[in-house]
Amino acid sequence: MRKGLRILLGVGILASAIVSAEAKPQLRVVVAYYSAATQGIFEGMVKDFTAAHPDADIKVEVVNWDNLQQRLTTDIAGGTAPDIALIGTRWLVDFVKNDIAEPLDSYITPDFKARFIESFLTPSTINGKLYGLPVAASARAMYFNRELLTKAGIKDPPENWDGLVADAKKIKAVGNDVYGFALQGKEIETDAYWYYSLWTHGGELIDNGKSGIASKGGVEALTLYRSLIDQGLTEPDPTGYNRQDVERLFKQGRIGMILTGPWLRGQIKTDAPNLNYGIAPIPAGSAKATYGVTDTLMVFKSSQQKKLAWQFLTEAAFSPKWRIEFTTKEGFLPVTKVEAEQPQFTNDPQLKAFTDMLPYAHFAPPIPNWEQMADATIRALQKVYTGEAKPEAALKEAASSIDSILQQQ
Amino acid sequence: MHDASAVQSGVTSSERLGRRAAPYILILPSIILAFWIIGYPIWDVANMSLHAVNRFGQLKGFAGFDNFSHLVTEPIFAGCLFRTLIWTVSVVGGTVILSMPIALILNENFGGRRIARIIIMLPWAVSLTMSGIVWRWALDGQSGMVNATLFNLGIIHRPIAWLATAGTAFPVEIAIGILVSIPFTVTVYLGGLASFPVEIFEAAKIDGASPWQEWRYLTLPLLRPFINIALVLNTIYVFNSFPLIWVMTQGDPANSTDIFVTWLYKLAFRYGKLDVAAALSLVMFLILLSFTIAYSTLAMRDEEESSKSTGAPGSAGAGAQTGAIST
Numbered sequence: 126m127r128k129g130l131r132i133l134l135g136v137g138i139l140a141s142a143i144v145s146a147e148a149k150p151q152l153r154v155v156v157a158y159y160s161a162a163t164q165g166i167f168e169g170m171v172k173d174f175t176a177a178h179p180d181a182d183i184k185v186e187v188v189n190w191d192n193l194q195q196r197l198t199t200d201i202a203g204g205t206a207p208d209i210a211l212i213g214t215r216w217l218v219d220f221v222k223n224d225i226a227e228p229l230d231s232y233i234t235p236d237f238k239a240r241f242i243e244s245f246l247t248p249s250t251i252n253g254k255l256y257g258l259p260v261a262a263s264a265r266a267m268y269f270n271r272e273l274l275t276k277a278g279i280k281d282p283p284e285n286w287d288g289l290v291a292d293a294k295k296i297k298a299v300g301n302d303v304y305g306f307a308l309q310g311k312e313i314e315t316d317a318y319w320y321y322s323l324w325t326h327g328g329e330l331i332d333n334g335k336s337g338i339a340s341k342g343g344v345e346a347l348t349l350y351r352s353l354i355d356q357g358l359t360e361p362d363p364t365g366y367n368r369q370d371v372e373r374l375f376k377q378g379r380i381g382m383i384l385t386g387p388w389l390r391g392q393i394k395t396d397a398p399n400l401n402y403g404i405a406p407i408p409a410g411s412a413k414a415t416y417g418v419t420d421t422l423m424v425f426k427s428s429q430q431k432k433l434a435w436q437f438l439t440e441a442a443f444s445p446k447w448r449i450e451f452t453t454k455e456g457f458l459p460v461t462k463v464e465a466e467q468p469q470f471t472n473d474p475q476l477k478a479f480t481d482m483l484p485y486a487h488f489a490p491p492i493p494n495w496e497q498m499a500d501a502t503i504r505a506l507q508k509v510y511t512g513e514a515k516p517e518a519a520l521k522e523a524a525s526s527i528d529s530i531l532q533q534q
Numbered sequence: 535m536h537d538a539s540a541v542q543s544g545v546t547s548s549e550r551l552g553r554r555a556a557p558y559i560l561i562l563p564s565i566i567l568a569f570w571i572i573g574y575p576i577w578d579v580a581n582m583s584l585h586a587v588n589r590f591g592q593l594k595g596f597a598g599f600d601n602f603s604h605l606v607t608e609p610i611f612a613g614c615l616f617r618t619l620i621w622t623v624s625v626v627g628g629t630v631i632l633s634m635p636i637a638l639i640l641n642e643n644f645g646g647r648r649i650a651r652i653i654i655m656l657p658w659a660v661s662l663t664m665s666g667i668v669w670r671w672a673l674d675g676q677s678g679m680v681n682a683t684l685f686n687l688g689i690i691h692r693p694i695a696w697l698a699t700a701g702t703a704f705p706v707e708i709a710i711g712i713l714v715s716i717p718f719t720v721t722v723y724l725g726g727l728a729s730f731p732v733e734i735f736e737a738a739k740i741d742g743a744s745p746w747q748e749w750r751y752l753t754l755p756l757l758r759p760f761i762n763i764a765l766v767l768n769t770i771y772v773f774n775s776f777p778l779i780w781v782m783t784q785g786d787p788a789n790s791t792d793i794f795v796t797w798l799y800k801l802a803f804r805y806g807k808l809d810v811a812a813a814l815s816l817v818m819f820l821i822l823l824s825f826t827i828a829y830s831t832l833a834m835r836d837e838e839e840s841s842k843s844t845g846a847p848g849s850a851g852a853g854a855q856t857g858a859i860s861t
Contacts, residue, residue, distance in 0.1 A: 195803045202591030219589055219806065310698070311786045364787040365675045365698030374676070497805040507787035511699050526609065 149182040150430050152437060153207035155197065157420065158187045159261070160391075162454040169450070170441040177440065181433060201225060201425075208428040209437065211260060214248045214421045215489045221251045222493050227424040228254040232435045240443070240461045248488045249421045257421035258438060261457040263386040264415045264479045264486050265321065267408065271401040273303060273381045282382070282405040286325070286349060289382065289408045293358035296381035306353055307371040307383035310363030310510050316502040317416050318368075321384050321407050322346035324414030324487050331490045336527035338502060339520040342411070347516035351509055363510050376400060386418075387479055391456040404478040417486030419460070458483075498527045576819065582812035589806030601813040608810075610789050610797065617704070618773065618793040625711040625775075626768045629719050630761060632712060637723035638753075651724075658717035666781030669710050673697055673782075697783050700790030707779055707791060711772060718771075719764045726760035727753075762833040766826055773822055794818050 156167055167185045175181055186207070188196050194216060200206045206225070220226040233255065238246070241259065249257040269282045277295035293305025309318040320330070326349075328342030337343065353359050360366060360374060368385070375383045376397040383389075384407055393400050407415050422442060424434045441447060445463045452464050458479055459465040470476055489495060505523035508514040514522075583601050586594040605611060640651050657665065672679040675695030684690045697703045730753075738748050776795045779785065785792030785800070792800075794814065802811035 198590055198803070198806070223588055223590055223592075225590070312784060360676075361693075362675055362695035362698035365695035494805065497807075500800070500804070504788045511787055513788065 149180055150433050152181060152183045152209070152430050152433055154183060154185045154209045154211075154437070155193075155200075155207045156185060156187055156211040157193050157213075158189050159455045163187055166447070166451050166454060170437075170444075170447050173444075173447075174437055174441040178433075178436070181437075183437065201427075204427070206425045206427050208430055208434045209422060209424055211420060211422050212257075214257065214259070214419045215491070215495050217249060217256050217421060217423065218251060218491050218493050218495070220423070221256055225426055226256045227426045227428070227431060228256055229258070229424065229435075230255055232431075237439060237443075240463065242460055242462060242465065244417075244483065244486070245419055245460045248417075248419050248491065249423075251491055257423035258443060259419040259460045260422045260442070260451070261420040261455065262417070262460045263388070263419075263457055264417050264482050265317075265384055265386050265407060266415065266478050266482060267382055267384050267405045268375060268389060269382045269403055269405060270375065270378060270380065271403050272378065273299060277381070282403065283408055284406070285409045286322075290349075290353070290356075290358065293353065293381060294356070297358055303379045303381065304360045304374070305358040305381045307375060307380045308350060308353065308359040308363040308366075308510070309368050309371050310366050310507060311503075312367035314368055315506060316499045318384060319346065319350065319502070319506055320416055320487070321414065322349060322410070324416075325407065325410035325412055327411045330487075331492065331531075334531065336498070336524040336531070338505075338527070339517070339524035343520050344517045346410075347506070347509055347520060350506075351516055354510060364507050375402075387456050387458060387476065390475060404475045406478065406482055413482075413485045415482040415486050417483065417488050419488075492531070494530055494533075497530055501526045501530070579812045579815050579819075582809060583816050585809060587809040587812070589808065591808055597809065601809045602817075605810050605813045605817070610792065613789065614792050614794050614797050617791070618795075620704075621708060621711070621793050622769060622773045624708045625715060625772045626765060628708070628712040629715040629768055629772075630764055633716050633719035633723055633764070636716065637720045637727060638749075640720065640724060641727040654720055655717045657714050658721075662714060662775070662777035663781055665710070665714055666778045670697065670782050673706060698787065700787060703783050703787070704791050707782055710782075711775065711778055714778070715768055715772065719768060722760050722764045722767075723757065726757050730756050759833075759837060762829075766829055766833075769825060769829075770822060773818070 154167070156163065158164075164185070164187045167187070171183045171185055175183060193212070197206070197210055197212070212220075217226060245259040245262050246255065249255060249259060267282065273296055274280075274282065274292070276299050277292070279292050279295060283289040283292045289306060296303060296305040309315055323330070323338065323343050323346045326342035326346040328340050328346060329337040331337060332340065354363060360371070360380070366374075371380065371383060372385060372389055372392065374380045375389070376393060378397070378400060390404075393402065406413065422438060424431055424438075428434055443461070445461070448459075448461050448464050449467055451457075452459055453467075453469060458476070459467075459470055464470065465480075470480075492498075501523045505514070505519040508519045509516050582593070584597060584599070586597045586600075588594055636654060640647065640654065644650075673681075673696040675681070675693055675698060678693075678696070680696065681690070681693040685693070694702065696706050734752060735748065738752055743751070774795055776799065779791055779793060779796050780799065783791045785796045789797075795818070798811055798814050798818070801807045801814060
């Protein structure tokens with residue numbers, strides 16, 4: 126008799142557990158790993174949100190950037206896509222093309238939209254529809270080692286490429302183990318490191334539906350980088366150095382000037398607190414330019430909880446409190462106006478160097494198969510950096526393979 | 535023997551059929567399971583390779599052999615094929631040859647042999663990814679251990695960025711590939727060496743055979759089946775080996791260290807071209823399959839011939855071979 130009661134009780138508990146699990150609407154959020162702080166920030170958002178919506182069950186999963194795209198691809202293919210994901214904005218094109226991202230225009234209110242700095246909404250707008258909300262933004266600028274520049278007798282950092290070449294020569298004269306200009310030559314964003322030069326020389330990535338990298342500006346841009354290598358103004362054999370490698374050299378005080386994003390400030394703070402450095406705009410050629418990159422929070426079309434997902438975005442993820450927390454802790458540029466007004470942003474001359482460049486920001490063109498085109502460009506750059514090919518020939522070859530990728534769309 | 539017993543007991547033909555079929559019926563479930571596990575993925579990949587497939591694995595219509603023609607017209611296809619062959623032949627060849635003296639030394643009786651064996655086996659316990667990361671650091675152009683050592687020895691006068699150019703990166707990767715393949719191959723050889731009958735070596739000594747003759751006419755022929763196993767298994771592993779090259783260079787610079795399997799990863803997960811990637815995996819599968827079949831038939835024919843002509847050594851080898859596999 127007693128045994129029977131116990132079993133009944135057990136079944137009852139199990140049943141109630143199942144019922145309550147079913148009754149609680151679930152939301153799966155996959156976000157990218159930016160730093161050790163990422164998990165804590167998003168869990169804080171969930172805590173705040175579930176305090177206001179005790180019936181919601183929200184699971185946050187932090188995934189490494191390197192695995193994120195593959196992970197989401199596999200999830201989507203297997204029909205187990207999450208409800209919300211934080212992605213690189215340029216992936217959005219492929220998502221939209223395959224009808225995977227939910228357009229947000231019917232959810233968003235004009236008031237909420239007005240909170241954002243408008244230019245950051247552009248990359249997530251495809252065919253006139255908004256498919257995601259920018260969550261992190263960065264622009265690129267030039268970091269310079271003040272101590273090295275002073276030793277070389279340079280007062281102010283160069284404003285244009287001619288000045289950069291002249292200053293790099295002076296820095297080279299300072300000593301054996303220091304290099305004037307860092308040149309990234311392998312792995313992720315090797316192409317971006319050259320786009321700064323391309324854009325400032327008046328080139329475009331896509332021009333009239335065709336690749337613009339082999340244009341006059343493109344050839345000038347690459348010839349410049351090659352001449353820097355030839356004159357020994359960069360570290361030797363750039364194709365041995367990825368982004369972290371050149372940034373490490375800068376932190377060791379062995380690089381005069383490097384082009385990179387705001388995250389390096391945070392790294393210097395912890396890794397090389399005594400480094401005396403400054404931040405200036407990217408050297409100008411015939412034009413001024415920087416690379417603008419945003420990451421996006423998007424909702425999946427397959428989600429069963431779109432309304433709840435939208436509530437989570439508006440009430441937690443994009444609440445002023447968590448926006449400020451995220452941007453400050455992760456070291457990005459403000460994407461909403463509230464953040465931009467915070468004293469920690471307005472009073473920071475270094476961050477100002479980045480925000481000042483925003484009007485000249487170029488974004489990656491919203492075309493599918495972007496990664497394949499980036500790889501074709503990197504191949505051309507590496508051939509030139511290793512001396513295997515001349516700038517014009519290498520760029521022409523890459524441009525024609527990019528054109529054929531564009532035609533396949 | 536089967537027939538003899540059947541005749542002796544005088545069973546009917548239907549009973550005999552049943553008895554003959556019984557073992558096949560008994561192993562049928564395992565065969566079906568094996569076919570399902572091995573066959574389904576192959577069928578799936580083959581199916582994908584004949585369709586247009588989008589980034590998310592959804593089939594978008596029949597494409598015939600478009601994916602294959604797309605694959606071979608890719609500018610880097612020929613280069614990748616060439617490098618895959620160089621990589622496989624050099625790593626497997628180097629491993630099979632270098633493992634021989636190591637196995638022979640470790641088979642001798644000397645103080646500390648046990649420790650020496652453990653040291654040789656250690657790299658096996660470290661994952662390939664870990665080895666790749668360690669070597670990437672060791673070969674660093676600025677602060678790498680390799681450069682520091684060569685510099686202190688006075689062999690080089692300025693640091694070399696080993697992984698920055700094709701001329702050094704690919705040979706270095708092959709060398710490391712050999713290094714990490716040695717433990718497995720040495721183990722296979724040692725298993726063989728331990729199984730040899732002592733008597734014939736004693737007899738050879740009494741007859742005045744030199745160590746070279748002993749190795750050439752006794753050890754090598756006896757070891758032949760083990761060398762064959764090492765060759766086939768290593769070829770399969772090395773041909774498909776992804777982590778080392780991926781961790782050290784990702785195929786850079788300018789695809790000069792890309793082999794089929796690293797390119798396959800880029801096609802599938804970076805470019806989202808799952809259909810072309812499926813075609814490439816099928817091509818890779820067929821290359822390996824034909825190699826394995828061709829080599830196994832050749833090796834088997836040789837073995838049969840040698841066992842026919844010499845008798846004892848061949849059968850001893852074959853017996854030891856099964857022993858090595860089960861360990």
